[in-house]
Amino acid sequence: MASENADGTYSPSEEYRKRTYIDSYAKYEEMYRKSIEEPEEFWTEQAENLDWYSKGWKKVFDWNKKASTFTWFKGGKLNACYNCLDRHVEGGLKNTAALIFEADEPGNSRVYTYGLLLSEVEKFANVLKSKGVKKGDRVAVYLPMIPELAITVLACARIGAVHSVVFSGFSTDSLFNRVQDSDSKVLVTCDGSYRGGKTLDMKGKVNEMLERETSVDSVIVVKHTGKDVVMEDGRDFWWHEEMSKADLKCPCEQMDAEDPFFILYTSGSTGKPKGVLHTVGGYMLGVTITFKYAFDYRPGETHWCTADLGWITGHSYVLYGPLSNGATTLMFEGVPNYPDNGRFWEIVENWKVDIFYTAPTAIRMMRKSGDEWVRKHDVSSLKVLGSVGEPIDSSVWKWYYEVVGNGRCPIADTYWQTETGSHIILPLPGAWNQKPGSAMKPFFGIEPVILNEDKTPTPVGQDGRLCIKKPWPSCARTLWGDHEKYKETYWNPYPGYYFSGDGARQDSDGDIWITGRVDDVISVAGHRIGAAEVEAALIAHPAVSEAAVVPIPDEMKGEAIYGFVTLKNGFEDSEELRNDLVKQVRNEVGPIATPKTIQIAEELPKTRSGKIVRRMLRKIASGSDFRSMDASTLVDPGVLDDLVKGRR
Numbered sequence: 210m211a212s213e214n215a216d217g218t219y220s221p222s223e224e225y226r227k228r229t230y231i232d233s234y235a236k237y238e239e240m241y242r243k244s245i246e247e248p249e250e251f252w253t254e255q256a257e258n259l260d261w262y263s264k265g266w267k268k269v270f271d272w273n274k275k276a277s278t279f280t281w282f283k284g285g286k287l288n289a290c291y292n293c294l295d296r297h298v299e300g301g302l303k304n305t306a307a308l309i310f311e312a313d314e315p316g317n318s319r320v321y322t323y324g325l326l327l328s329e330v331e332k333f334a335n336v337l338k339s340k341g342v343k344k345g346d347r348v349a350v351y352l353p354m355i356p357e358l359a360i361t362v363l364a365c366a367r368i369g370a371v372h373s374v375v376f377s378g379f380s381t382d383s384l385f386n387r388v389q390d391s392d393s394k395v396l397v398t399c400d401g402s403y404r405g406g407k408t409l410d411m412k413g414k415v416n417e418m419l420e421r422e423t424s425v426d427s428v429i430v431v432k433h434t435g436k437d438v439v440m441e442d443g444r445d446f447w448w449h450e451e452m453s454k455a456d457l458k459c460p461c462e463q464m465d466a467e468d469p470f471f472i473l474y475t476s477g478s479t480g481k482p483k484g485v486l487h488t489v490g491g492y493m494l495g496v497t498i499t500f501k502y503a504f505d506y507r508p509g510e511t512h513w514c515t516a517d518l519g520w521i522t523g524h525s526y527v528l529y530g531p532l533s534n535g536a537t538t539l540m541f542e543g544v545p546n547y548p549d550n551g552r553f554w555e556i557v558e559n560w561k562v563d564i565f566y567t568a569p570t571a572i573r574m575m576r577k578s579g580d581e582w583v584r585k586h587d588v589s590s591l592k593v594l595g596s597v598g599e600p601i602d603s604s605v606w607k608w609y610y611e612v613v614g615n616g617r618c619p620i621a622d623t624y625w626q627t628e629t630g631s632h633i634i635l636p637l638p639g640a641w642n643q644k645p646g647s648a649m650k651p652f653f654g655i656e657p658v659i660l661n662e663d664k665t666p667t668p669v670g671q672d673g674r675l676c677i678k679k680p681w682p683s684c685a686r687t688l689w690g691d692h693e694k695y696k697e698t699y700w701n702p703y704p705g706y707y708f709s710g711d712g713a714r715q716d717s718d719g720d721i722w723i724t725g726r727v728d729d730v731i732s733v734a735g736h737r738i739g740a741a742e743v744e745a746a747l748i749a750h751p752a753v754s755e756a757a758v759v760p761i762p763d764e765m766k767g768e769a770i771y772g773f774v775t776l777k778n779g780f781e782d783s784e785e786l787r788n789d790l791v792k793q794v795r796n797e798v799g800p801i802a803t804p805k806t807i808q809i810a811e812e813l814p815k816t817r818s819g820k821i822v823r824r825m826l827r828k829i830a831s832g833s834d835f836r837s838m839d840a841s842t843l844v845d846p847g848v849l850d851d852l853v854k855g856r857r
């Protein structure tokens with residue numbers, strides 16, 4: 210068992226070094242240097258990891274800084290579904306497991322070989338076509354973690370339709386906004402879903418949404434829980450009936466590398482979620498090579514990423530990255546603590562998982578439930594562990610390393626975002642010693658720079674804002690229907706750089722430590738929630754005059770939501786009202802955005818220009834000393850004392 214070095218780092222074991230692709234810092238440095246100094250050559254070589262119909266690009270990379278537009282491999286032709294399925298079927302993996310589905314209820318699993326998955330995808334691609342879906346059309350997908358979700362998005366990729374997956378835990382309103390913004394004509398959903406032994410409604414929520422005027426003409430419904438649902442003739446179709454009629458073969462559409470691939474909505478600092486758009490070539494290249502290097506994937510291994518496909522981690526590392534590499538990927542419908550706290554480890558044991566990738570929130574939960582749950586199971590198949598979504602505290606890192614990995618498995622603490630498409634900062638597991646809690650070094654082609662608010666470089670050891678020099682292949686190209694907002698959010702704040710929205714610092718070894726969001730995004734259990742979205746939901750309540758929500762530290766979820774609300778005349782603070790406000794947010798945004806605390810206030814701290822000073826509210830909510838802050842910009846500094854007194 211490898212243990213902590215004197216300097217607090219952990220070295221990869223000799224055994225691990227044999228497995229890794231990049232087995233020394235020098236090798237990483239050589240590849241990294243090439244990716245920065247000769248990017249065209251580097252990326253042309255890396256493009257060999259994909260199958261192309263034509264490598265007819267004139268320029269590998271073309272960037273119009275002023276317009277904040279750029280292209281990678283424009284003119285090259287490929288298909289993402291071909292790269293994930295057909296090429297492996299042709300290459301000898303036809304009867305190898307592509308997708309293992311582990312249901313919420315233990316014992317209900319299904320395994321799709323590459324051959325079977327391909328034939329299901331071809332049939333469903335024909336179903337989509339029969340509903341009028343063509344290249345470039347948007348298809349909204351509102352499904353829990355069941356194989357039909359993977360089949361749907363791969364079928365879209367096959368025919369060049371742009372998928373827009375909406376997390377199944379989002380409410381009717383959130384679904385409505387996303388469907389309308391993407392102008393989706395077809396929606397794929399199911400009757401209901403399972404979660405921790407409970408059955409949840411899905412079709413009812415869809416029906417409620419469709420009572421409004423929407424862009425949707427056809428709804429395809431998977432029968433999953435078998436509950437009774439209301440189907441509308443001519444609009445709603447059962448998945449199984451459509452599949453039984455569908456033609457078996459469907460050719461792949463030859464897509465330009467720069468054609469739109471998918472939209473995924475994420476939260477930003479405004480109320481409206483942003484439709485992050487990825488393109489086929491750059492995204493596929495990013496996920497294919499990061500999957501290979503971040504986890505040292507070796508043919509025949511089983512990979513399990515616990516993320517939901519409703520988030521980018523699910524897109525990139527449940528689906529596209531592993532399948533593009535010909536891996537066996539595991540898809541889990543359930544939760545870590547059902548039927549008991551050992552569920553994750555039971556799955557690892559049963560399926561002999563090699564690569565396990567999860568979020569610090571889940572790791573904290575496991576740690577709290579006790580080491581015995583891990584010890585009950587044989588998890589010795591694990592070779593490498595991954596962490597994503599939030600900064601991982603060094604004590605949590607050590608628990609993960611020692612108890613889950615038994616001191617044998619390096620941890621890839623992968624930093625990235627919906628917008629970056631694939632990992633951008635991470636410790637390559639076999640290349641150097643790891644530092645618990647640090648995302649460490651940039652991936653190939655990524656030049657991180659930490660800047661002060663005044664745009665000067667931040668000195669070593671000090672907190673600043675994480676920016677990236679130059680676009681990389683899997684960087685989002687635009688926000689759906691709003692390129693101005695894309696420019697304004699990512700490229701204008703620090704001209705010439707991509708602005709991540711995260712704080713970071715670099716230590717004297719040049720290693721990067723991510724410190725969390727510096728904008729109004731709250732990370733609840735690693736899920737991005739826009740403060741503005743929650744505020745908009747609160748303000749929609751008849752009693753509310755103003756609302757400001759801020760993150761507070763939470764032992765389990767990393768961050769929780771704390772809301773300050775002022776009431777309209779005639780309304781008074783009561784527990785009932787506060788509960789009602791919480792309910793309002795759950796209904797309008799979804800249960801993941803449930804505020805932990807609501808504080809009713811007389812007034813909120815504002816500047817003379819009327820801006821609410823969230824910085825101060827953050828301090829008050831988390832009980833830290835707000836007196837050190839400069840309150841001179843406030844119209845009435847006296848409100849702070851009242852807020853502190855009213856803290857809940």
Ligand code: WTA
Pocket residue numbers: 475520521522596597598599600601622623624625626627628648709710711723725726732735736737
């Ligand atoms: C945070 C998830 C620290 C960060 C892939 C980022 C992390 C946001 C890490 C993106 C990490 C992600 N260490 N923080 N390893 N990975 N984050 O778009 O704040 O859902 O901006 O993508 O998660 O969340 P998103």
